[in-house]
Amino acid sequence: MTKNIEYAILLYHEASLADEQRNIERAEMLYMESRRIFEHEGGVHRRDAANIMNAIGFMKQKIEDHNGVLAAAQEALKVLGPVRYTEAGGDESEIRLQAWNLIGNTYRHQARYDEAEQILQKALEYASSIFGEESEQASIARNHLGILYKYTGKFEQGEKLYRDALNSLTAKHGELHSSVAVIYHNLGGLFHARGDFATGEPYARKAWEINCQLLGENHPITLADAAAYAGVLDGLERHDESEPIYVLALEAFEKMYTSIYVPAMTVQPGYLESKLLRLYPDSVARQIQAEPTTYNYQIQISFATEEARRKWVASPQHQIAWPAAAALAKEFKWRGYDVMGDDYQRQ
Numbered sequence: 001m002t003k004n005i006e007y008a009i010l011l012y013h014e015a016s017l018a019d020e021q022r023n024i025e026r027a028e029m030l031y032m033e034s035r036r037i038f039e040h041e042g043g044v045h046r047r048d049a050a051n052i053m054n055a056i057g058f059m060k061q062k063i064e065d066h067n068g069v070l071a072a073a074q075e076a077l078k079v080l081g082p083v084r085y086t087e088a089g090g091d092e093s094e095i096r097l098q099a100w101n102l103i104g105n106t107y108r109h110q111a112r113y114d115e116a117e118q119i120l121q122k123a124l125e126y127a128s129s130i131f132g133e134e135s136e137q138a139s140i141a142r143n144h145l146g147i148l149y150k151y152t153g154k155f156e157q158g159e160k161l162y163r164d165a166l167n168s169l170t171a172k173h174g175e176l177h178s179s180v181a182v183i184y185h186n187l188g189g190l191f192h193a194r195g196d197f198a199t200g201e202p203y204a205r206k207a208w209e210i211n212c213q214l215l216g217e218n219h220p221i222t223l224a225d226a227a228a229y230a231g232v233l234d235g236l237e238r239h240d241e242s243e244p245i246y247v248l249a250l251e252a253f254e255k256m257y258t259s260i261y262v263p264a265m266t267v268q269p270g271y272l273e274s275k276l277l278r279l280y281p282d283s284v285a286r287q288i289q290a291e292p293t294t295y296n297y298q299i300q301i302s303f304a305t306e307e308a309r310r311k312w313v314a315s316p317q318h319q320i321a322w323p324a325a326a327a328l329a330k331e332f333k334w335r336g337y338d339v340m341g342d343d344y345q346r347q
Helices: 003-020 026-040 043-062 068-082 091-109 113-131 136-153 155-173 178-194 199-214 220-235 241-264 282-287 304-315 318-325
Strands: 271-276 297-303
Touching: 003 026, 003 043, 026 043, 043 068, 043 091, 043 304, 043 318, 068 091, 068 199, 091 136, 091 220, 113 136, 136 155, 136 178, 178 220, 199 220, 220 241, 220 282, 241 271, 241 297, 241 318, 297 304, 304 318
Parallel strands: none
Antiparallel strands: 271 297
């Protein structure tokens, strides 16, 4: 190993540490310098350069910088070069799959559903061809595509993908595994979105039970599973069972909002106000014929200008607040709006 490569690896580890500490600007600078050295060395180290671009993509994903995610992942693919279906299924193939999944999931967040489907289907075909139909990589690709199909209402296609992934993962790991819990959660969410609460109940419950054993009752992932399961119980009108679960899960999110998110926002220039909105219980939602959704919270944030909002997203406080919120959620979306009218009358 040359001294240049040793230095590039050191820079990469320093960048990863800065990434963990939410020092995005420093992390990106170190990642890019490490990439420059790897590319200069050439040969097999081009895959290291591509892997670094994926790391930047995942970092940008944490702060909802969708354009940044796309730029980084697309650059990773450019560094790797054209697809070769004779690849042996090593690190290069893993890096390619990561980049495709980053791009596909980002297109989903941007509601670019046709483009998302195209690239996530490509990822699944590639994973199945290179690693095998029953591989972990193919199961991950099925899960990503299944999530898209849930969003777009293609429930039968999504269900098949989830079930195929579940069969492969349980055969490989047994039931008591985090990747298995993810699929159970997503199956529960799919049936919840369809309004088929009875079918979804055992899947949502299983996800919660697995993560209670693996992570403990108060872990953010477990709490997100608990909230999802409570939503299914509400749909079955088993409110006596859902209420204590809601209390456990929702209190954690609401506490995060008041103790972490609000203090982080109030010091930002141009910040006006925010509201944490909780969805009505399913019983009330059905009475008012509300559109079904798997979400249970919305944070509504107002800034004086779009420039001020972008500065908030880039701020050190956001690098702390957003991961705290995201850790308590299984999925999220965001939308930006201009205020075109206001009838605010409170004094």
